Every structure is written in structure tokens, then in C-alpha cells.
Amino acid sequence: MSNVHRIxxxxxxxxxSKYPNCRKLxxxxxxxxxxxxxxxxxxxxxxxxxxxxxxxxxxxxxxxMTFLLPNLVITDREKEVLSFLAYKYSNFDGNENSxxxxxxxxxxxxxxxxxxxxxxxxxxxxxxxLFHKLNQCIKxxxxxxxxxxxPGGRPIKLILHPYTLYGKSDNDYLIAYCEEYGDFxxxxxxxxxxxxxxxxTFIHNMSYKPDKYIGYMRxxxxxxxxxxxxxxxxxxxxxxxxxxxEEGLYExxxxxxxxxxxxxxxxxxxxEIKSPNWLKDKLKNYCKKIYDKL
Numbered sequence: 001m002s003n004v005h006r007i008x009x010x011x012x013x014x015x016x017s018k019y020p021n022c023r024k025l026x027x028x029x030x031x032x033x034x035x036x037x038x039x040x041x042x043x044x045x046x047x048x049x050x051x052x053x054x055x056x057x058x059x060x061x062x063x064x065m066t067f068l069l070p071n072l073v074i075t076d077r078e079k080e081v082l083s084f085l086a087y088k089y090s091n092f093d094g095n096e097n098s099x100x101x102x103x104x105x106x107x108x109x110x111x112x113x114x115x116x117x118x119x120x121x122x123x124x125x126x127x128x129x130l131f132h133k134l135n136q137c138i139k140x141x142x143x144x145x146x147x148x149x150x151p152g153g154r155p156i157k158l159i160l161h162p163y164t165l166y167g168k169s170d171n172d173y174l175i176a177y178c179e180e181y182g183d184f185x186x187x188x189x190x191x192x193x194x195x196x197x198x199x200x201t202f203i204h205n206m207s208y209k210p211d212k213y214i215g216y217m218r219x220x221x222x223x224x225x226x227x228x229x230x231x232x233x234x235x236x237x238x239x240x241x242x243x244x245x246e247e248g249l250y251e252x253x254x255x256x257x258x259x260x261x262x263x264x265x266x267x268x269x270x271x272e273i274k275s276p277n278w279l280k281d282k283l284k285n286y287c288k289k290i291y292d293k294l
Contacts, residue, residue, distance in 0.1 A: 003038075003039050003042065005029075006025060006029055006031075006036075006039050007039060007042065007043055007047070007069065008069070009025070009028065009029075010025060010039065010040070010043060010060075011043075011049075011069050014051070014060060014061055014062055015062075015065070017061070018059070019054060019057040019058065019059025019060060019061060020059050020060060021053075021058055021059045021060060022036040022037050022040060023036070024059070025039060025040070040060070047069065049062065049067055049069075050062055050063040050064045050067055051063070080128055080132055081128060083132075084127075084128050084131050084132075087131070087165070087167060127172075130189065130192075130195075131165065131172075133197070134162055134165060134174060134189075135165065137162050137197060138162045138163060138164070138165070140201070141161075141201045141202050141203070141204055142162075142197055142198060142200075142201055142202075143159055143160065143161055143197075143198035143200050143201065143202050144159070144160050144162055144176075144195055144196065144197055144198055145157070145158075145159055145195065145196050145197075145198050146158050146159075146160055146187075146192050146193075146194065146195040147192070147193040147194040147195070148187060148191055148192060148193070149191040149192075149193055150191075150263070150266050150267075151238050151263040151264070151266050151267030151269070155193050155194075156180075158178055158179070158180050158181075159178070159179040159180065159198065160174070160176035160177065160178055160179075160187070161176055161177040161178075161179075161202040162174055162175075162176045163175050163176055163177065163184070163204075163208055163210065164210045164213075164214070166186075166210075166213075166214050171188055171189070171190065171240050172188070172189040172190070173186050173187065173188055173189065174186070174187045174189060175187075175210060175213045175214070177202070177205065177208075184208070184213065185259070186213055186256055186259055188240075221239075221240060221241070221253040221254055221255050222253070222254050222255070222257065222260075222276075222279075223251055223252070223253055223254075223276075224239070224251070224252045224254065224260070224273060224274075224275065224276060224279050225245065225249060225250070225251050225252075225273075225274040225275045226238075226249070226250050226251075226252060226270045226271075226272070226273060226274065227248055227249055227270070227271045227272040227273075227274055228248050228249075228250060228269060228270055228271055238252050238254075238260065238263050238264070238267060238270075239252035239253055239254035239260055239263070240253050240254050240255060241253040249274070257279070257282065260279075261279075261282065261283055261286050264283060265283075265286075265287070
């Protein structure tokens with residue numbers, strides 16, 4: 001239950017001169033004394049309620065009965081927006097202020113997922129709706145059918161077992177087991193052309209560790225320079241960010257090296273990797289391993 005209900009109960013008890021305390025609050029809502037104490041601290045320190053403890057009554061009272069609680073009622077739609085913001089800020093590459101903002105949004109929304117300038121995100125109804133529907137599929141272990149855009153702009157149909165949503169920089173990702181690949185992979189949400197909830201559920205793999213995949217997401221992206229076959233091509237589906245340097249040259253920013261290599265193998269719209277050399281070597285070794293299996 002949200003602490004909003006407990007705060008409103010405290011306010012009502014105080015106004016009726018029932019002198020509530022931590023033990024009464026804990027017993028009434030079947031919560032721990034520590035949580036009850038946090039609720040009282042929230043009422044006093046965050047909502048600035050003028051409360052005092054009366055030893056003779058073993059409970060609290062308002063010093064000023066004209067005090068009114070601010071509007072604590074948050075609609076379900078507002079909770080969805082706040083939980084989305086908590087998710088975005090918690091994954092932002094900022095300082096501790098970003099985490100404090102994320103914790104604030106999380107506490108207001110009951111979200112259950114964790115430069116002093118705050119980041120600004122583009123938010124629209126479609127993105128929020130997708131975020132919450134995928135979260136439900138993750139919680140319910142529900143498979144999803146997707147039409148996913150691979151490098152080159154071609155959509156392919158996949159059946160995914162969604163495990164973890166993760167945001168980095170300006171992009172959002174889904175870590176999922178892909179039935180067609182036979183393995184876990186990271187999928188960019190903006191490449192989901194279409195998706196729908198499957199009627200089937202999947203058994204959660206207990207050996208799955210999200211850090212193994214999220215660990216690919218470095219705080220600063222790798223950068224590669226590609227020479228393209230034509231002067232005007234669409235390679236927007238490569239990497240995380242694409243910048244045109246000059247005619248035929250593009251800089252690609254990426255976090256997941258293995259994912260970029262898979263994308264490069266699928267795409268036929270690049271001609272040469274100009275830099276870095278270690279990426280060239282890694283791609284050669286990757287292709288050699290495949291060739292040796294033939």
C-alpha cells in the first residue's frame with residue numbers, strides 16, 4: 001500500500017485528537033515500526049507538518065490545526081509517468097542528483113523496477129505505454145511477438161522472452177531471450193516496428209544475470225568511423241548514435257561491441273571500417289570463427 005494512505009490516516013487521527021504514534025500506525029497497516037517511523041518523518045520533514053509528540057498522551061498532535069496536507073492523490077496515469085521518469089533518471093549518466101530525483105519519482109509512483117544539471121527526456125504517450133506494457137510482460141513471463149528492424153532497414157519477425165528494460169543515453173533497450181537466435185540479446189526499443197503480447201508464457205531462466213548484459217553499456221560510448229558504399233545511405237540502425245562527418249563517412253557511437261558486430265554482418269550498406277583498428281580485428285576474428293565451422 002502506498003504511504004499516501006498512511007499519511008492521510010495519520011492526519012485524520014491527529015485531527016480527531018486520537019494521538020497516533022508509530023506503534024498504532026504499524027499495527028493498523030501491518031507494517032514495521034521502522035516504516036511507520038519513516039512515514040512520520042515524511043509527514044514532518046517533507047510535508048512540513050507542525051507535529052509534536054505529547055508524552056502524556058504517548059502520541060502526536062498538530063501545533064497548528066490550520067495546517068493542511070498538500071494534494072497527495074496521484075492518478076494511475078500520473079503514476080505511470082512518474083515511474084517512467086524514475087526509470088529514465090536512474091539510468092542516466094549523471095551525478096548523485098539524478099539518483100535522488102529517481103528515488104523521489106520512484107517513491108511517489110510506487111515504482112518497483114532502481115553535472116548538477118538534470119537530464120531532459122522526450123516523453124510521449126506511445127513510449128510510456130510501451131514501457132508499461134513490456135513491464136507487465138516481464139512480470140508475468142509473457143512472450144512477445146515483434147517485428148524488429150535490423151541494420152539495412154529490413155524488418156524480421158521474432159519471438160522474445162522479455163527479461164529486463166534498460167535505458168542508456170537517448171535510447172532504451174530490452175534484454176530478452178530470442179527463440180530464433182537461441183540466446184539472450186539486447187534489442188533497441190526504437191527498432192520495434194510492431195509488437196504484440198503472445199498467448200504463451202515462458203519459464204524464467206534462473207541463471208539469467210542482467211549485469212552480464214547491462215555491463216556492456218559503458219558510461220562513455222565507443223566510436224567507430226565507417227566508409228559507406230554510397231554518398232547517401234540509411235545506416236541509422238547501426239549503433240546508438242550516427243553522425244555524418246563528410247560525404248561517405250559516418251561516425252557511429254555504440255556501447256555493445258558484440259551487438260555492433262552482429263549489425264555490421266547483417267548490414268550491406270557500409271564499405272570499410274576506418275577506425276578503430278581493434279574493431280576491425282574483432283570483426284575479422286568473429287568471421288573467422290564462423291568460417292572455421294563451415
